[in-house]
Amino acid sequence: MVEVKLNKPKSSAGVDTSGALKGSSRTEMKSGSDIDVFDITIIGAGPVGLYGMYYAGLRGAKAKVIEGLPSVGGGLAALYPEKLVYDIAGFPQVRAKEYVGMAYRQAAYYQGSYALGQKVRELNRRDDGVIELVTKRGVHYSRTVIIACGMGAFVPRRLDLTNVRELEGKGIYYSIGNFERFKDKRLLIVGGGDSAFDYVMALEPIAKEINLIHRSATFAAHEESVEKVKTSSASLHYPFWEVKEIHGTDWIEAVTAVQTQTGEEKYFEVDACLFNIGFLANLGPIKTWGLEIWRNSIKVDEFMRSNIEGVYAAGDIVTHAGKIKLITTGCGEIAIAVNHAKTYLDPTAKLNPGHSSHLKR
Numbered sequence: 001m002v003e004v005k006l007n008k009p010k011s012s013a014g015v016d017t018s019g020a021l022k023g024s025s026r027t028e029m030k031s032g033s034d035i036d037v038f039d040i041t042i043i044g045a046g047p048v049g050l051y052g053m054y055y056a057g058l059r060g061a062k063a064k065v066i067e068g069l070p071s072v073g074g075g076l077a078a079l080y081p082e083k084l085v086y087d088i089a090g091f092p093q094v095r096a097k098e099y100v101g102m103a104y105r106q107a108a109y110y111q112g113s114y115a116l117g118q119k120v121r122e123l124n125r126r127d128d129g130v131i132e133l134v135t136k137r138g139v140h141y142s143r144t145v146i147i148a149c150g151m152g153a154f155v156p157r158r159l160d161l162t163n164v165r166e167l168e169g170k171g172i173y174y175s176i177g178n179f180e181r182f183k184d185k186r187l188l189i190v191g192g193g194d195s196a197f198d199y200v201m202a203l204e205p206i207a208k209e210i211n212l213i214h215r216s217a218t219f220a221a222h223e224e225s226v227e228k229v230k231t232s233s234a235s236l237h238y239p240f241w242e243v244k245e246i247h248g249t250d251w252i253e254a255v256t257a258v259q260t261q262t263g264e265e266k267y268f269e270v271d272a273c274l275f276n277i278g279f280l281a282n283l284g285p286i287k288t289w290g291l292e293i294w295r296n297s298i299k300v301d302e303f304m305r306s307n308i309e310g311v312y313a314a315g316d317i318v319t320h321a322g323k324i325k326l327i328t329t330g331c332g333e334i335a336i337a338v339n340h341a342k343t344y345l346d347p348t349a350k351l352n353p354g355h356s357s358h359l360k361r
């Protein structure tokens, strides 16, 4: 089993999570017979899982996180690292990748184990209460588990049109990591939600030309973003505009869009087309773990407990009566999960962790 143990950071400055958490210097091997049972194992190192690692440390738990991707950060790192996020408590605005850096640094205040690049395939609760988490590289053991897997695997919604799959990565994108490569390019952005509008705002100063098409009369994006884009140099085409045809062989060359009510067509010569028409939830193996699932989400109670004893869940993957899928609410949920896992592990422990500002460091 390959794991990375993280120590307390020496300073609070300049943590680069991608590098730090792909690091190899603190890698240790464990043989199959060297069974190490953790108190709390979190599946998924998105913003919620990272905050859970901090919280597990705060509660004195021996904690591990297992992440399918080679680095931490979940959706923020994988889908929108360059975007500014405005609604995280205490941050008037913060770039997604920078928030991940700070979340990691906070988690790394306590020593925890990070098993990166390992997708959990099976979850089995043994009769003795120990939970086995099976990955391709081996089995992890834990007394409690918190599932913070977001939407599961990220699968962008695709249009069922000729050329879409063929030109993915050749001018067709669903998310963008490096904005600079769109400098002086002609872009067509498809969608009316926050992602589409955030990309327009971020790329408008550097791209040569941006057109956005949307099929509805209203936008799901924040009103403020819509107003900003309307007064920018980007051109908005809505309502009822949809992609009809994608042109190009080795690289995208143009897109034909159609106004579905009037039949009018527009031909956009483009260097790239960015689809922001949503993601499909794909729980993958999680569906087979015996959890109660409702609409691709794990049902939890007010303690963030699933139907399997010792197994909790938090963040985008859960559903409950008041569920709202946001970073801030997910972080609150995993704090609840960790505190309840703590009293499950040790019934004499207090549920309330006390105030971190009172703790001696």
Ligand SMILES: Cc1cc2nc3c(=O)[nH]c(=O)nc-3n(C[C@H](O)[C@H](O)[C@H](O)COP(=O)(O)OP(=O)(O)OC[C@H]3O[C@@H](n4cnc5c(N)ncnc54)[C@H](O)[C@@H]3O)c2cc1C
Pocket: 043, 044, 045, 046, 047, 048, 049, 066, 067, 068, 069, 072, 073, 074, 075, 076, 079, 080, 084, 085, 086, 087, 088, 118, 119, 120, 121, 148, 149, 150, 151, 152, 153, 194, 195, 285, 286, 314, 315, 316, 317, 325, 326, 327, 328, 330
């Ligand atoms: C474009 C976009 C913009 C957004 N903007 C905002 C915003 O402004 N404010 C806001 O609050 N929210 C925003 N969100 C939503 C926010 O990103 C999510 O609420 C948040 O990422 C949920 O965090 P999470 O940790 O629950 O899940 P995720 O971030 O999805 O992380 C889950 C992690 O679990 C891993 N994983 C999944 N399955 C397994 C497995 N079987 N084994 C191991 N690892 C696994 C994944 O690889 C991933 O790293 C936005 C979302 C998108 C797509």
